[in-house]
Ligand code: HEC
């Protein structure tokens with residue numbers, strides 16, 4: 001069965017390409033290099049990488065358990081340490097099926113999945129990264145708490161809707177979030193408090209992104225736009241809690257975390273209230289075993305990346321050409337090569353993540369006005385687009401963009417501004433059939 005299928009794809013590929021490309025056709029792009037998996041069901045983001053070495057298979061399954069473990073307040077024989085204040089009880093409850101979370105807040109069965117980052121406006125050098133904690137809230141609002149403990153605040157979310165239309169007259173509607181934070185101790189919020197809403201992003205393919213050399217990122221960066229193409233990617237500089245230095249950032253919506261270990265330890269500490277060797281209790285002890293943190297990190301590093309589909313579909317191919325000609329690829333880079341990495345499977349892979357991992361000014365519409373590391377209040381990191389078309393297969397009704405405001409891929413494009421304004425206007429000016437082709441291509445990723 002499998003052999004016949006592969007042969008079929010190969011034949012289509014050779015015939016499809018032979019006409020305009022003389023010589024050997026390039027191999028069909030495999031999104032995650034040798035890590036690519038062919039599952040495009042609702043479980044697509046949960047597959048171990050195709051090239052996982054036998055000895056790492058067990059490690060991956062231990063990681064799976066760590067990612068799914070639901071924590072409870074201490075003392076408890078299993079998974080203790082939750083709280084006293086927190087946002088949710090497991091990694092999996094925010095990164096649903098390893099994909100996005102829902103843009104929801106508050107009590108109820110899903111609990112809080114959006115994170116609310118806060119800070120005071122007057123960034124000072126003595127706070128690494130420049131973010132100044134808000135009295136009573138710190139840098140992240142924990143709106144859940146253990147029995148008998150008050151959460152920091154209650155947070156509610158509502159949406160403001162605006163309408164617009166394409167030059168051809170077709171209407172669309174966009175919504176932006178409005179967040180209300182009410183401290184439980186009755187105190188008033190400080191004037192000018194900066195607030196940033198963040199949707200849980202998917203967690204597959206991240207080992208590959210971690211393995212992209214910093215030199216590769218720097219080579220794509222063009223902070224002063226010297227080539228004058230209107231695009232100026234920047235590498236974020238963030239506080240590394242292990243080396244205690246400023247280091248390049250690449251994870252999180254603002255590239256606000258330097259590596260998967262720190263990002264995961266921060267999630268245990270801030271999102272779940274669980275201390276670890278990287279974020280210990282004030283007395284130096286910690287609730288999480290070092291090996292559990294390592295297992296959760298390895299899990300994200302060793303997940304497979306779903307393969308593209310419909311490579312030989314004419315409309316998808318037209319959409320791919322538009323994706324290039326509109327300049328989407330200036331930020332959503334089609335191909336990167338990974339360097340060395342302690343996880344052998346992710347090293348030296350040719351991948352198609354559709355990101356440059358760099359910060360871009362995305363204009364006032366998307367701005368949160370809250371700096372994060374060296375990222376300004378208008379900058380966001382280009383998110384990878386691999387697996388994008390499976391977003392609603394994995395979790396119907398979840399959103400796109402950093403706060404989940406876009407209900408469709410189309411809305412996500414329409415929000416682009418700043419450095420991406422030209423690309424957005426190019427999209428708006430397309431004929432309806434061309435817009436549909438571009439969306440078909442994005443849906444095939
Ligand atoms: C309350 C919801 C929530 C919980 C619980 C949670 N996360 Fe996240 N996670 C997020 C959000 C939101 C982001 C984006 C953060 C940002 O941009 O600042 C994120 C980002 C990440 C990233 C970076 C992804 C990328 O593409 O940059 C990783 C890795 C990650 N989380 C792992 C974990 C692990 C491991 C756990 C469990 C220990 C966990 N998360 C628990 C909400 C959550």
Ligand code: HEC
Pocket residue numbers: 231253323326327328329330331332360362366380381382383384385388399400401402403409412413416419420423424427442
């Ligand atoms: C200047 C760089 C840049 C260009 C050009 C650009 N993008 Fe983006 N794109 C981004 C950034 C940064 C974000 C994240 C913005 C946010 O979350 O607020 C993003 C987000 C997206 C998302 C949502 C992804 C997700 O995970 O939610 C889609 C879809 C997308 N872009 C498609 C496109 C298409 C199609 C084009 C061309 C018409 C394009 N982009 C051009 C930088 C760019």
Ligand SMILES: [Ca+2]
Pocket residue numbers: 081082083084273274275287
């Ligand atoms: Ca705790």
Ligand SMILES: [Ca+2]
Pocket residue numbers: 136137138139140141142152
């Ligand atoms: Ca807090």
Ligand SMILES: [Ca+2]
Pocket residue numbers: 222225226227228229230231232233
């Ligand atoms: Ca440039």
